[in-house]
Amino acid sequence: MVQAEPFGEGHALQQGRPQIGVRARGAEEQRGGVRGAEGEALTGRDERIGDGARGLVRARAGVQGGRVGAREAGREDAGADAGRAAGQPGPLRRTVVADHAGRIACALGAGVTAPGDGLLIVGTCLASLVATGAVDLGGEPAGLYISTDRPGHWLRAMPAMVGTAALDRVPATTGARHRDLDALLEAAPPGASGVRVLPYFAPSGERAPFVEPGLRAELLGVSLETRPADPVRATCEGIGYAARLCLAAGLAGTLAVCGGGTRSPAWTRLPADVLGRPLRVVEGEVGARGAVLAAAARYGIPLDAAAWTEPTGVTEPDPDRAAYYAKGYEEHLELLARARERARRRPGPLTGFTGC
Structure with a gap:
C-alpha cells in the first residue's frame, strides 16, 4: 500500500512499481486497441473498449501525462486553495492503493x-x-x-x-x-x-x-x-x-x-x-x-x-x-x-x- 498526499498539478506519482504508470500511458497512446505489457496487441473485446472507457481511470484520478494532478486544473485548484484557507482539507488529496500482485x-x-x-x-x-x-x-x-x-x-x-x-x-x-x-x-x-x-x-x-x-x-x-x-x-x-x-x-x-x-x-x-x-x-x-x-x-x-x-x-x-x-x-x-x-x-x- 502506498500513501501519497497531497498530489497536486505537476507532482509525479512515485511508488515501488513504476512500470504500472508506463503501462497505463502505453495503453492510452495505442490506437486501434490496447496493448499488453510486452507490446503484443490484445484482440477481441479489448478493441471494443472505446476511448472513453479506456480513459476512465485516468480522468477520474486526475492522471495527466503520466502524473497525478488536478482533474480539472484551475477550478479544483481554486476550491482546494479556498478550503485550505478556511482550515479545511482540500479535495486534491489522493490515496493510491496497490494491492499485492x-x-x-x-x-x-x-x-x-x-x-x-x-x-x-x-x-x-x-x-x-x-x-x-x-x-x-x-x-x-x-x-x-x-x-x-x-x-x-x-x-x-x-x-x-x-x-x-x-x-x-x-x-x-x-x-x-x-x-x-x-x-x-x-x-x-x-x-x-x-x-x-x-x-x-x-x-x-x-x-x-x-x-x-x-x-x-x-x-x-x-x-x-x-x-x-x-x-x-x-x-x-x-x-x-x-x-x-x-x-x-x-x-x-x-x-x-x-x-x-x-x-x-x-x-x-x-x-x-x-x-x-x-x-x-x-x-x-x-x-x-x-x-x-x-x-x-x-x-x-x-x-x-x-x-x-x-x-x-x-x-x-x-x-x-x-x-x-x-x-x-x-x-x-x-x-x-x-x-x-x-x-x-x-x-x-x-x-x-x-x-x-
Whole structure:
C-alpha cells in the first residue's frame, strides 16, 4: 500500500512499481486497441473498449501525462486553495492503493464475485482466490483473507510459493525449452510413466495452503526408462495437485484461470483434468479490467461487467482423465504428508523469503 498526499498539478506519482504508470500511458497512446505489457496487441473485446472507457481511470484520478494532478486544473485548484484557507482539507488529496500482485483487480476482471467462485492465477507463483461472504479463522493458519471494496465480501487467498517457476527448473535439466512444453506434455501419458514431482521448489518452503518452511521439491519414480517428457509432465501434474489443495479452501462454484500458464493449450487442459472441473480461461490484462470495473462502479459509470469479464474460452475436463487424477490426488496427499514429516526433521537454518 502506498500513501501519497497531497498530489497536486505537476507532482509525479512515485511508488515501488513504476512500470504500472508506463503501462497505463502505453495503453492510452495505442490506437486501434490496447496493448499488453510486452507490446503484443490484445484482440477481441479489448478493441471494443472505446476511448472513453479506456480513459476512465485516468480522468477520474486526475492522471495527466503520466502524473497525478488536478482533474480539472484551475477550478479544483481554486476550491482546494479556498478550503485550505478556511482550515479545511482540500479535495486534491489522493490515496493510491496497490494491492499485492493486483489480486483483487484480477478477481474483478475475471468476474469472480459470487461466493464460492474462484480464480487460479497460474504465474510465477500459484495463487488461488475464492470469493466468500464470511471469514473463517479456523483450520490451518495459512493463506489470508483479502477485503474487497464491497462490505461483507472477501477473497480467500492461498498464494502458493511456486507456480510456473517450477517449469524453469525441471525442463532445463532435460535440455527442453519453454516452446517445447506442449509437445512434451503430449508425449508423456497421464501419470508421467510413474514419475512424481512435489513442486515445492522455493528455498523458503511453502506458505499456502500450509506453512512448511523446510519443505523442498522431490522427484520420485525415475528409472532408466524415464523419458525427458516424463518429469516435465509430472511437474505440471504436481502443480495441478497443489492448486487443487489450495482451492479446497472454499471453491464451490465456477473457476476462472489466468496468467502466463494459460498460453499453453496443453498445460491449460491438464489442470482442468486434475481439478476435475471446467476452466473459464480469461486473458488480456485481467487486472487492468478489474481496476476499470472498480473505478466505474465507484463513479457510477455504467459498464457491461459480463462483457468485460467474458472468458476467451472454456476448457472442459476429460471424464476419464479426471477420474484418474482424482486417485492421483490422493497419492499426492500421501506423498506430501511424508515429505512434510521429513521437512520438520531436516536440520539447517531457514532461508530468506522468496516469492511474490
